[in-house]
Ligand code: SF4
């Protein structure tokens with residue numbers, strides 16, 4: 001089977017007639033192989049891109065072929081957050097909270113232009129210019145919206161990333177690496193990131209800047 | 217259609233001497249009503265003149281001197297509507313009497329105007345911010361309010377060419393992000409009461425039941441919840457499983473469509489409209505091009521008219537199929553019907569993709585026509601679908617669900633809304649028609665070439681969940697009927713009556729273009745000052761209007777029914793929050 | 795009889811199930827991984843399993859399909875890249891989210907603009923794939939790409955190097971458009987030549 005081929009570590013000769021039954025592999029390979037074919041995404045759609053994500057789950061593109069059909073509505077049972085759509089300031093506290101609730105190992109895919117870098121609505125006053133400002137993103141998929149095939153290509157990119165990890169080095173097995181909670185942004189007069197309170201205070205105390213136009 | 221926003225021969229000036237005058241600005245129409253007599257005029261319009269459906273209310277900022285509130289009402293029996301306006305000086309506090317007591321459908325729209333323009337509505341039952349959060353600084357749609365990534369008032373921006381060194385918007389902002397704060401602001405000192413006003417209003421509406429006394433609990437559904445169809449949130453007060461009061465909370469996908477739309481040029485807005493109701497970009501385009509074509513006073517090429525109908529009706533079929541499929545998810549069944557529905561949707565999207573270039577964000581309309589003709593073989597494909605496959609599949613869905621006993625026992629008798637209330641709350645679309653009101657813009661005020669087709673306005677009388685399901689099937693069949701005629705009649709010829717140009721000239725004036733989108737009346741209210749950019753660009757989004765009645769629909773029902781009601785309301789967040 | 799409706803519905807699902815096998819038999823050996831088979835599964839007669847086995851088989855994209863745009867260059871005689879773009883700026887002006895940045899070249903001696911861009915950026919994380927740039931470019935210098943497998947591990951801001959693709963690639967993905975444009979260009983050049991001749995004589 002193809003799966004076996006993937007699993008076999010190079011370096012060992014396996015007789016032809018045994019190849020479909022026996023593989024010799026490393027723990028890392030086995031560990032990653034198991035994980036890469038059972039990434040459970042969270043059922044979490046924000047905007048237009050989410051519809052393409054659902055379409056990718058549906059009959060024609062069928063992510064079940066990748067072991068990704070189990071969309072969990074609860075973050076506690078999912079490995080992957082596909083941020084599919086425009087991230088708004090009003091929504092980002094909820095997104096960070098969901099991210100915090102996901103158990104390690106967890107991955108984030110920014111699907112579509114909006115989640116990657118703000119997208120067409122970037123200039124809007126309620127739009128966060130890319131979800132990576134708040135949660136770490138593993139794979140970026142440009143497109144507006146990425147077609148289901150493009151999403152699948154992105155998921156395969158994530159699988160490649162998983163393949164490169166080593167069980168000895170992954171952050172969730174390190175000592176003292178109990179999941180670090182990201183601080184949850186606060187909605188004040190504008191969106192406030194607790195990590196940046198000092199910076200905001202200093203900048204706000206400065207005299208008003210000349211209009212941005214002159215700088216442009 | 218060459219007239220601007222049509223007004224009937226209705227003489228408000230004679231009825232209200234001194235308080236109502238014809239709007240005489242060039243390109244404008246309708247009436248300017250004295251603020252103090254607004255309630256009186258509105259009541260008369262509803263009761264004496266029969267304009268029972270308030271289509272939309274919106275604000276306009278005539279910077280620097282005036283603010284205007286624009287009301288647009290129609291008759292559910294059809295025909296043109298009436299447009300009336302109230303003008304107030306642009307000095308805080310700006311106050312206008314609320315029309316919510318007359319048309320409850322205005323409630324959320326007035327909240328939106330308060331949120332985005334800072335116009336206070338006196339007598340409004342629950343005036344809170346709606347799209348932004350409480351505590352947000354400023355009223356963003358005012359012309360003198362600038363967002364953090366503000367560069368210039370109008371596109372195209374000068375920094376892009378000819379000396380367009382790439383600088384990301386973040387680098388231009390002092391906070392290196394999409395942020396701005398008042399002078400000397402200290403984040404540690406903010407005191408947040410965030411959600412308190414919301415819970416206050418919930419409490420305010422709580423009615424105590426006479427039966428066994430149980431504790432009321434507040435449940436928040438969403439913004440991340442599998443049954444809310446996106447980032448919608450409802451705060452619900454429950455007595456056992458019964459809903460005592462409910463408030464929709466929205467704005468989680470507020471993408472500042474209108475602010476961006478007023479910076480864009482007229483053409484640049486076209487792809488943005490795709491992203492309103494992202495299931496139906498083909499019909500979204502239409503409403504907008506209708507409004508601008510009215511302003512420009514141009515005709516649409518004949519072949520393009522047919523292409524528009526074909527695409528819009530295919531879009532409607534696909535939308536309703538998905539709704540039916542997803543309805544079963546909302547009922548707690550699993551994915552089978554949804555998967556079947558997605559199959560048909562894919563086939564329809566193939567047609568969109570081949571014609572316009574993308575599956576979802578078609579960006580297909582241009583002023584005066586459409587962007588591309590059908591490629592070779594696509595008309596055949598459409599024929600195959602509408603003459604053979606789709607009728608077959610509609611019957612298949614019928615067999616799959618309509619007689620299912622469990623389905624019926626969940627759906628039958630759970631009333632969504634009755635006709636009278638639906639009109640009061642400005643509910644449009646299939647939900648209104650399922651409640652026995654035959655109001656369909658395609659018939660009430662035909663646009664495009666709908667007057668040439670032979671079709672019925674689907675109608676059901678019960679107004680319960682089951683009727684709401686059945687009417688979707690009916691509409692699919694009617695759409696197929698229209699399509700069968702359209703593919704037979706479609707003529708050859710050019711697909712655009714205008715030369716392709718990226719900077720259109722739009723004479724000053726106002727226009728309201730509305731269509732029957734799959735979710736209800738979708739309208740665009742556009743004001744031009746003769747410049748390349750619209751001065752005001754407002755979207756009357758059916759999802760947003762229909763949600764106004766959500767509390768009315770849900771109170772007294774079980775929480776499980778709420779999920780299904782939300783399902784048949786067919787909201788889509790891109791349009792609801794804009 | 796109670797339950798009749800349910801049974802009727804189950805019949806539909808059963809039919810879907812059986813159809814897969816019927817279709818497999820009818821299209822024996824041709825249903826998967828073959829162009830004809832994929833086309834059959836996207837036609838009105840498709841029944842049974844509907845899945846396209848991406849990435850082993852890919853759903854072909856139609857000619858008009860658009861993803862992120864790219865810039866076209868013609869291959870000159872000595873392999874030189876002749877960028878078609880004249881940096882006229884129309885695409886930057888028409889782009890709705892304003893994600894195109896162009897620096898126009900200036901002649902170092904005279905300081906006058908030269909019809910050629912020095913820098914050309916498209917922020918793919920803003921681009922809404924609307925296709926306006928390609929639609930309104932008067933020189934067919936910017937074209938909507940078909941390549942959608944561009945997921946990456948970082949943000950995507952494309953510079954000129956990344957954006958440039960040869961005209962032969964353009965021809966391969968959009969043969970009809972390429973032909974049409976080519977004919978238009980030739981006609982234009984012929985008209986120009988004729989005009990020049992006329993004015994010379
Ligand atoms: S990237 Fe495009 S399709 Fe996706 S959410 Fe943003 S606007 Fe919608």
Ligand code: SF4
Nearest residue numbers: 879880882883885931
């Ligand atoms: S419109 Fe075409 S020629 Fe003009 S700057 Fe853009 S790519 Fe270059």
Ligand code: SF4
Nearest residue numbers: 889921922924925927
């Ligand atoms: S496709 Fe549209 S958004 Fe993208 S670069 Fe071209 S004009 Fe801009």
